[in-house]
Each structure stands twice: as C-alpha cells, then as structure tokens.
Amino acid sequence: MGVGKAMFLSEGTAESGAKVKFEPVQTNSIRQEYVCDKNEVAAAARRVIEMEEKGKREEAVNNILQTVRPKLDKYKFGDIIGMQQFRASKLDTTDIDDVNILLFGPTGAGKTCLVSMTETMFGLERMSAPQAGGGEGTIHLEPFLEKHTGGFKLLDSRGFFTLDEDFMSELNDILKGQTQALDLIKRKYDDIDSRAVSNTNEEILANRIHGLICVLDYNDPRFGKYKDKMNQYRRLFKKEGYSPVTVVSYKTEEAIPETVRQTKQEEAAFALGAAIDRTFIIRNAVAQSGGMDNNEQAILLQILETALLGAEQFIKIRKLDEKWKKVDEKRQTGGGVAEFIISLQKKYKWEQKDVDDLSKLFEDEDIGTTAALKENWEYLKGKIPKWGIVDIISSELH
Template identity: 30%
Template structure:
C-alpha cells in the first residue's frame, strides 16, 4: 500500500514537472515570436525610405524630391505629464535596442513654460524623424499661433517656441520639407480631462478644425495603459478618438518604458513601432495631397487668363477639391449668388464684400472663400 502511495506521489510530481516545462516552452516560444516580430518591424522602420508604405505609383507625376532629401517630420503634441517624452524614449529604445534609456527629457505635470523644438531619431538614417514639442496645451490664441508656427516649419530645431508672436523666418510653400507631415497627439489614460469626456474634446476643437481641411489625419497615443482596468479601455479609446479627431485605426494604447526600466519589453516596442508606421502612412497621404494641390495651383495659373469668365459653380468646385469639402455644402451659397446675378468668378470677386453678409455660412467656410477669392483676384491681375 505504501509503495502505491509513493508511486502516486512520484507520478503527480512528474506531471507537475511536465506541465511546468510545457508552460516554460510556451513562454519561450511566445517570447521568440515577439522578438521575431519586433526585429521585423525594427528593420522595416530603420530601412524606411519615403514612399515605401504607399508605393511609388502613389506619387506618380508628383515632384517629391524635397521630401526624399529631407525626410518625413512627425510632430508630437500633448499636455505636460501626458507621457509624450516617455513615448519618445520608448521609440528610441525600440529602434536602438542597445539603449537602456532615451535622450528625451521627461517632464512632470507642471513646467509648461518656454520650450525648445527638438528632432529625435534623425541620426538613424531613415527617411523620418520625431519632433518633440514638449509640454503644451494652454488652449489659447497664442498657443495656437505656436502650433501653426511648428506645423509650417517657422520654428526650427533648437529654437525656442514662442507663444506670443508669429515667426516669419520660413513656412512658405518652398519650405514644405520643413513642415510637419504627420502629427501624434499624446494623452494620458489617467488624465481627468480625458476621463470626463468633454474637457480635452472642447480644448482640442480648434486643433481639429485646423487639421481637418488641411488633410492632416492625427495619430493618437494613449499612455499609462498599465494604470487602467480592462473594462475601461473601450470608453477611454472612444473619448480620446473623439477629442483628437483620430479614427479608431489611428488610436493606440501604449505602455511606455520608464526611466528606471532596463529590461526589454517586446510588446512595448511593437506598440511604439506600430504607431510610427501608422504616422508614416498618413504622412505619405498628406504629402500626396499637398503635392497634388501644388499641381492644381500651376494649372490655375495657366488658366488665369480665362478665370474672369469662369462659372461660379466651377469656382466652388475648385475650392471643394482644394479644401476637401463636399461640393453640396456650397450649393446654398451658389443659389444666393445666382439670385444676385453673380454667375462668374470675376463678378464674385467684385461683389463678394457686399453679398457675403446675405449668405449663411460658418466662419471657417467664409475664410476659405476669402482666401480663394484673394488668390483668384491675384491671378486675374498677373
């Protein structure tokens, strides 16, 4: 009887040993697969050349030499304490696995004063870099000016970002390679301004209105993923996507590396590299839209001698294509203009100042029309 008991004990112990070894083999295999995936994504990003994601045919007949020479610039924005600098550290460690820490300084929840624009990952030799703007989000007109200065390349790496004036050193079409070609907005999953569902959404409304007509599709990174429960994920994802205007496909949870974390985490690195690839994807789309608009402008100049007899419908079709606004939204304006016998772009230029107050439209729509009329009037006098 004693021998039978000993046999059962040995058998149970052997079964436990086999189960443990099986679990260890499965862990090792999972780790190996993660390592293979991380190495593959890293090689893809380190070898990135502009146009690799969308394909060269996507840019057929467009002059993209400036971007190929200078590379894609991806800007990062977010409140101080959102984990934005930690995300840059995570990206650096993902692409340079021999690093134990990154180069970006990490801010606490304060410190939103004067800041310096910095480029990261430029030295890796790929056709892209991250542009760190540090702590942001006072949500006022001065900060919006700073945002536009950064987006249009008026502030160069190493320069202080000013919140109280427009910088005019660069920023024209000739400096398109200095613009930001993609934007990542970083928000913390634990931020009460995100969790309440309306503070960040209201504060970011002006940013969304700035990006949408320009074809800028923001990427959203939600940090501090490890500090929320599984049941909270969907709600936070929805609130972050709504606040920034990102699609769900462009909204990512990321668990950043921390400054004192030395061990490799392949899941963290894969998350960060997915964000970078997504940003490159939307950047290529943005470049194509902009380059097509440049072609349209050249065509417009060639047709400027005929612009005075252009039908008012064609004026708004051109504006619709340029601003990516459905043509139907202009139809009520066209109807009012026709009732006033304004049927050509020349007549529209001559009478817009008087007739605009009889047309119901939003302020952004009025600004787009004013800008296009100014361009049309300029071309008519070339």
C-alpha cells in the same frame, strides 16, 4: 502510460453544483475516472481559450517585430504607401528628404518619454531627456532620430497648459514650417533669452509638419473634457489634411481592464478626430523599471508606422494640389510654354533639334508658362544661340 484523448461526459441533467464525470481514455485498458465540479470544467475551458488567444497575440506581436521594425529601421520616404503612387501621378518628390512627425500634447503627458522609448527600441544613445517632477521640460522644437533613419524625424514640442488662441497660433506656425527644428517655442509669459526663431512666412512643403502624434496622459483629470476643448483643433487638422495619431500613455505596472481601455481609447479618438484604429494605449516604460517588453515594442512600432502612413498620404495630397494649381495657373496665363514653342515650330518650320534645345532650356530654368517666359525673356534670350529664333520669340511675345 500515455493518454490518447479526453472526453467530457455528463451524467443526466447537470444542475447547479451537479457532478460531471471527466473520463480520459488510456492507451492501455486501465480506465481512471475523475469527478470534478462543473465550474472547474468551465474554468479549464476558459483557460484553454485564453491560452489560444495569448498564442495568437504573441504570433501577431512577433510578426510586427519581424516585419515592421526592419522597415522603420531603414525607412526611406515612400516605403509605407509605395513610391509607385507618386510616380503614377507624375509627382516630383525630390525635395522631400525627411518626413517630419510632430509630437504634441499637454505638459507631462509623456511626449519626450515616447521619443526615449523609440531611441531605446532602435538601440540608439538616448538624446532625449524626459522631465522629472511634473515641471515644464521641452521648450524648443527638438528633432530626434533624423541621423539614425535618414528618412523621418520626430519633433518634440512644448507641452500646453491651456487650449487657448495663443496655443492655436503657436501650433499653426509649427505645422506650416514657420517655426522650425531647434527654434524656441516662446510664449508671452517667458523670460528667456534665445536665438531668434525662423519666423518665415514662406510655406515650403519640405519644412512643414507631415504627420501628427498627440500624446495624452491616461490619468489627466482633464481627459474627458478634451473632446469639447479640442473642437477647433479637429477642424484645423481636417482643413490642413492631417490624419492624427492619438497615444494614451499610462505609468502603472498593472494591466488596464479591457472595458476601461476601450472607453479611454474611444474618448481619445473622439477628442482628436482620429479613427479608433489610429488610437493607441501604451505603458510609459521610461517612467517604470524593467524597460519595454515585446508587446510594448509592437505597439510603438504600430504608432510610428501609422503616423508615417498619414504623413506620406499628406505629402501626396499636397503634391497633387501643387500640380493642379500649376495647371490652373497655365490656364489663367494663356497656356504653357511647351504649347507656345510647338505653335512657333509649325508656323516657322523650325527643326526639331532647335525645339528640343528650347524645351530643355525652359525646363531647366523652371519656365512653365508664357507669362513666366515674357517676364524672364531679357535674361533667357542671351542663352539662345540662334538670333533668328530670338527675334521670332521676341516678336511673338510682344
């Protein structure tokens, strides 16, 4: 017959090795007694707790797969923090087509493998080609995923051997968009013929790197030294406004003990100046057979979502900086053109339609200050139909 419920009953003082009576209550009147070792009872209790924790983990994993994956699969700029944050601050983001996420780290750490795992997770044809045998693989700034999502791309960079000044300069050029997608990341010891790099000194926000993922190898013998060697990089990321994501990649099929995992996670977070909740450990599924399980897909989705969160916040901060810089420029050049037109309207009794037409013209031509108006006046006055207004503005400007 079925069992209604179970109780643990102890007999007297339970010394080490003492017996504990486990007495299930049957739905019929038959009573059965089982005598088991106290350690067995404790083990059974631990198994129950582990099963409950496993159930919670599986629920969390399923939630990520069901919510985060569809969002990233159809990602558009602003989906993470919300476009209302940009609209509320009146920030123009029409120039941002793709969010650029840079993967960087030591040679052989697993950067390209992380790209391959992402392509596989989204069901894409694998365009990335992870290196084999420990040699150097990627030497160009390779873009991936841009045609799939239409909202972000991963840029796989050349791995570093040493954290010297040359690599700092190389990384800085990539961050600022002076080295762009498909450019050769050329080093002084290279003997390679390739097309010239973009080599532009103009900083355009859309061309910049917006988010960072640093990939480190779990078994890298230099791992513990990165916290000292990467001081200047932490300062650079902080100065530029980046919130890097750190990924520790391992190749073994065996699970990593939790205490070891925590230590490695803390070391990696400190090395990059990343928060612990922006630091992840993931198995390199490309290097092992069997592909990714649900848990590994969930971790990869969290990595991408966290990187995109930092990227959107980076763009917002940069846009705010641009906005306030323009305000400062107006103050330094004697005010804005809108205030100038309004003052002329009051002085010369212009009709509102004439003022609206002027405002639209100057807005279309991106004339925001009286200094810019004066500089471009010879060109602009030919676009104003009323010569009386042209004569007045000419007189007031000079």
